[in-house]
Amino acid sequence: MALLLYRLGRFSARRAWLVIAAWAVIIGMVGGAAALFMGPMSNNFQIPGTETQQMADKLQADLPEASGGTGSVVFTSTDGQPFTPAQQTEISQVLASVTSVPSVKNVIDPFLTQESLAQAKAKLADGAQQLAAGEAQLAQGKATLDATSAQLAAAQTQLDAAQAQLDAQAAQIAGLPAGSPQAAAASAQLAAGQAQLDAQKATLAPGQAQLADGEAKYAASVKELAAKKVELTTGQRSAEAATGIKFVADNGKAAIGQIQFSESMNAVTPANRQLVQDKLNTLDSSGVTVNYSKEILEDVSSLFGIAEVLGIAVAAAVLIIMLGTLIAAGLPLLMAVVGVGIGVGGTMALTGVIEMSSISPMLALMLGLAVGIDYSLFIVNRHRQQLLAGMEMRESIAKATGTSGNAVTFAGLTVVIALAALSVTGLPFLAVLGLAAAATVAVAVLIALTLTPAILSLMGRKVISKRAWAKSVVAHSKHDAETAGLSVPERAAADQSKEVRASAKGWGGLVTKHPVISLVTAVVALAVIAIPAAGLRLALPDGGSEPVDSSAFKAYTITGDNFGEGMNGPIIVVGSLPAGLDQAGATALNLDVADQLRKVPNVKAAVPVTVSKDLRTAVYQVIPAEGPASASTVQVVHDLRAEGTAIKTDLNVGVGLTGQTAANVDVSAKLGAALPPYLAIVVGLSLILLILVFRSILVPVLATAGFLLSLVAAFGGVVAVYQWGWLGGIFDVANPGAVLSFLPIILIGVLFGLAMDYQVFIASGMREAYVHGQDAKQAVRTGFKHAAPVVTAAAIIMTSVFSGFIFSHLTMVRPLGFALAFGVLIDAFVVRMTIIPAAMHLLGKSAWWIPKWLDKILPDVDVEGAKLEAPAPDAASHGTLGKQDATIH
Template identity: 35%
Template sequence: MSSALYRLGRAAYARRRAVIGAWLALLVLVGGGALLLGGKLDNSVSIPGTESQAALDRLTATFPEAAGTTAQVLVVGVDGAQVDDPAVATAVEDAVDAFTRVEAVTSAQSPFDTDMPGASAVSDDGEAALVTISLEGEGVAIGADVKDALRGIADDLDAALPDDYEATIGGQLYSQEFPGLTITEALGVLVAFIVLLATLGSFAAAGMPLINALLGVGLSTLLVLVAAAFTSVNSTTPLLSLMLGLAVGIDYALFIVSRHRELLAAGQPPQEAAARANATAGSAVIFAGLTVMIALVGLGVAGIPFLTTMGVAGAVAVGVAVVVSVTLVPAMLGVAGERLRPRPSRRARRAAADAAPAAAPAATPPAGDDWDLPPHHNRFFAGWVRLATARPWLTVVATVGALVALALPALDLRLALPDAGVQPTGSAARVTYDRITDHFGPGANGPLVVTGSIVTSEDPLGLMEDVADELRALPGVEDVPLATPNASIDTGIIQVVPTTGPTDPETADLVRAIRDLRPQILEEHGFDLSVTGFTAVGIDVSAKLGAALLPFGVFVVGLSLVLLTMVFRSIAVPLKATLGYLLSVAAAFGVVTSVFEHGVGADLLHVSRLGPVISFMPIVLMGVLFGLAMDYEVFLVSRIREDYVHSGKARAAIASGFVGSAKVVTAAAVIMVAVFFAFVPEGDINIKPIALGLAVGVAVDAFVVRMTLVPAVMQLLGDKAWWMPRALDRVLPSFDVEGEALHREIGLDAWPGDPDVVVAARDLRLAAADRSDVLHLAVRRGDALVVHADEPARVAALLLTVAGRLAPAGGDLKVDGLLLPVRAAAVRRRVGYVDLRTEAVDALDAAVAERPAVLAVDRTDLVTDPHERAHLTATLARAAAAGTTLLLGVVGAAPADDLLPDGTPVTTLAPQTGVLA
């Protein structure tokens, strides 16, 4: 991967104008598609398979007026004024008539109409009257024109009422408002720019991550809008993808630009620095981005459509950020050129001027290999890691204790779907909600609907009343104002008003109590009831989301263990990283609970009402924070591992690796926190707890877990931190996030020196042979190599290794200029391989037709038939004429030179040469 990114970086740098132009053109193209298709967002939150959703679907067919959406208009008297004033009644009746004429309205019930069962909606104190408006279809499907029309009539009613009365509109239809952006999100971007400027030291370098992120989020947001034309997309989805794309887009570009400047400071030419930065930091970016994407797509484990859509949209935003980062950033680096080369700091210039061979060190480092820092290291971060690792057990106990204390409030975490009660305090929907609570009780904001088939009943009205009496007797029921069959007498509904609000845990207990009555009511009355309605749907959604947390947690934790084991080739490091992630998640949950349920700092963060947090907060936070935690783990620990691989000193590598990466990790974390936190004070109520949880989680994970706890634990483990069973090491693929293979490839770029040498090997050890076998080769283009051995496995091992099908056990090997095993995939495309033990001679024809640079043919000694041998000779001659270098494998002393065209230079390897023996 690092080699591919290296070439991509060089190409993007060289063709910078084309790359930048292509991205801008794609942005315009997708934007045009979004405008033409005109996709609409909604707030649909439904879960197929739940009882409430199934009952609601049945009601849509049998009792549509009861299955639709409702709006509520509340008329209240100020300072005790009674609503039975004739002028009030007249104004309300006129408004009811106007409501019924609005498109999509199926009925509007006047609070003064006593002929309709359950329609009387005047409060006990006589100070409030409630108009209930029923509309056809789900609220998410009702257009803004209908909502605006209803608002206009409510405003007219408010104006027509006497001076001591007011009218407001709210209810289910207005329970959720579409989220939008505010100035605070722009402040988050401003903070990010300031941090980038302080970290990178130039306006040009600081602007690149912002441009990268803005282009990425613009493209991903437009893609979400395009998708909304073909599928249901929750209105929270684009805001979530915007938040994620903005944060990771800045961070990923920061990692690449920062590494580019490091390489420029080391004297690399700009194009080479950009390519190497793309290869090393870009590899980590791709791995980090993949972990975030996998975790977000893993939200589909819950089996909830709207959550799956959110996860996919977030994954697309992160994926776009990754692709833009590894292509657009090198192109922008090409535009900047030499202007990004950092000047030596004053301290470095002063140190260089005052340097003397006999100069005494400023401080005596500890004995042993604990400290091996670069001469001009960052003193702040050197002091940080020194403090964290001085007494590692104390650091571990202190940090874990602090995180557990932060996490304890999470024991009180309650989940629910938001209703109008969490809307901004001054909004009409919130005012209506609060006034209904004051005059009619909290349950009036979220009545339950009990429904079932009555097609077999001989007395449907009596049946409805009998079941209503059963429900009235349940604890937690405030009233049962309505029990009626539909017009075709095949479905009945009973409206149950709880004593508690829609998001209160006691309301959920009441729903469960009603469902527990089902067997009894079915036996006594033949009524197979189901509980539905807006409140019941929300309760079922929250319950299913809560149940999905455990399987999703297992998925995320298992994924992190596997991925990190592949990256770091260690057992202890992934375990430590995963436990740290769990601590970060728990701390984030604890802080969210403290703010949104306990009220700690709620006024400062403009939390309009304390209570349960949105149901999908935990699972979204777990998925996103997993990916971000792995980002910091990779960028910090991979640098430590890189230093450990080069020095072999585990504890010294902690200090040097930490100091080398802590600055950029700090900047990345501060940017993440700023971007996420910017969505909290004025953000949408659905995004607020998620944004706060992510801001806290990132801060805790970066500064407490990764930069404090991790060095302490690794200090305790020492060399054991990098232990891994050999069997597991062989099985797992390697990501090479640190770019070790690329460094090796660049280091061997000048070898073997002769451009005509197509197969070059030195100190090569074959994986399938005795590890003492050492091979040296130099086969020129157009020459032939004949390998003799008494054991077939030795011949096959060499040919398979040269063909890129088998990794060597050690040494250096290049085929057609490509280093193995780094470029094995490319070698396999250029080298043909035919095994005559399992393939006929005719298979050579297909291999030669592909015009390979090298053709390896094993077990030519098995071809003894004169006709087949003649065919083999002719085919090899045709390959040699096309410029293919031939490698022939022979077991025993059977001849092979007769198969080659006359005059072909031949190199022979045999046990007696001492090369393979």
């Protein structure tokens, strides 16, 4: 590998303009592709196959009018007083005008909605009064009907008794002799009595008919009153279900409007988002302040902000101090910018065909800048030292590429593999993120190996300042004077002795003089820093994590203060109703489901929203007690799903959850589950690669253990700052909350790669000194002395670049920037430059032990570039300088 890279470096130096032209063409092609094919980015973290995605697909199919994204608009009066009627009217008019914006489906006017709710409430109260009056009137009518019925029954009884008497008389008359005067007189009397009785019966019939009509009307009234009672009860239950939902604050000083889009929020273009804001911002002149939820404001089209520029400025300052010339310092920066331009440009070009989260190009930008600067710096630094030692320029470029470039290739490979391994998590957005960043790092490696040598060839001696040249001449003269008259072996021995004395000084010497104290102190310190990591809680960001002065944060805060925090993160429940229901039955069943949903702890309201035309799919909105990222809301999501089993058993309704709040919980849970296997893959990978490179068992174990220490310490710092709020004023953390869900898994991949970078540059120098005959303990000091300056500069540069993202305009990136900056700082200075040298000094020769059978089967990757170490013509005259050149810096 070293020989191949040597030839690549020599070719790039000799054909500099050809290499530069090739990269210029690539830049032009990537830039053109980005301009032509770039599409909108999103923050869609859905995972196919989850319940939230299944329910979202069901809604799209069964209730398309209920699908699509929703954003909130929070109105407040500028003077802090309740809205005036004129302001309410203007808000309603402006909200109505928003429906003219493309992709806006509908708006919910807070004042019209609240008025409708008030009217419905008044109507329910009036209905209750009417129902009570109707029941009283019905009771009175029932008493009258009962009295009339009793009178008619008494009259009928009298008539029946009279008829019985007449019938008895008729029987007596039948016993008299026919034709007798007595019989004739009795018959006449009987006929008169019967006629009178029949007349009385005739007068009773209309009363009976009137009673029957009254009873029929009463029955109809009872039925009508029962229907009104059911309707009133349904209305009362609906009102009770919606009690926890308000659109206008009780004090009249704040109101929430909602905008429903015809497509998902991820598909709403920045132009349409801005059109919505432009229309609503006209209310400023009416004394109304408008703030928007995170969903409406979220524009991820901008990648670079002031904070990122400041981070690069610090990196530039470090380069200038280290390299001593603007030209030399500018080269690593230029290489990083070119690499980032190609890597991020290619990523942006793919956004038209691949759904990509906003953090994907941001991570690629962050890593591309950091590793791009460092990788180029390693080669430039090696080249400068070789030039100062007297090596011919192009030979120096080729050799720097074959030695430091070899280490750069391996270091870059570890980062690329760690990032690409994010694909095994089964999370599509994370796979895209990892591959985008891995591709950018790969480009940075290629640029360091080709474009850096080409430009170094054109720069010539200007890569070193005149002062550095003069200092080198003086040092060479002094060295020649001190070693004058000595033989070559004696000169080598003198140089060796001088190098040993020098290596005992500085930080490396201090650590190796007191290895036990250094090791124990560093490990204990990292363990203490890692303590907060035990309380790590994962979630996706909400409006409460936005900057304090942002509109999204204000909207989130105003909503929480006036309507309850749960209004910032409603949970959507989708119900599958049984077949055969009519409208009334579906309504009653939906209310039964809502009643059961409200039994879940920390549920403030649960209200049926709509039902499909076939009455088979229903939507319910659940308002939790706290915000979407709070621990209680996460528990509410789990409890609602658990309650679904009881709802299915009791009501024969299957329920599932969807919406952003439930989706965030699912994503966080999935990411948490993916963390252990991914960590195992990365740790296993680190052991295999380091065994291959260092041909040792204990060195890889130490390197991996150090990485784990760095990792948990970085987690501890993130939890302390972003979850507990420590130093929140410094890091602009106004509303501490759960840690970004995918931060841990990204941090593992990135920090592993970067930690292995420093491990390679530190330990390879130690191994080279040991292989060249130095005592194992002394080799630790020698290797540390050679590598420490460039590793220190590289770590400061990388930390500076990452630190710039701590105050990024994209708040989602901030904790990630902090985690990477803090992790790199700890890993470079505490683990690689304290724990590793202390532990290896204690281990001595056993640090390089490897089973013979394993040593035989391992391929020789020659990461130190030993095959290129042919003696230079003036090596003997330069002694120590030549020997130092053989070490990777």
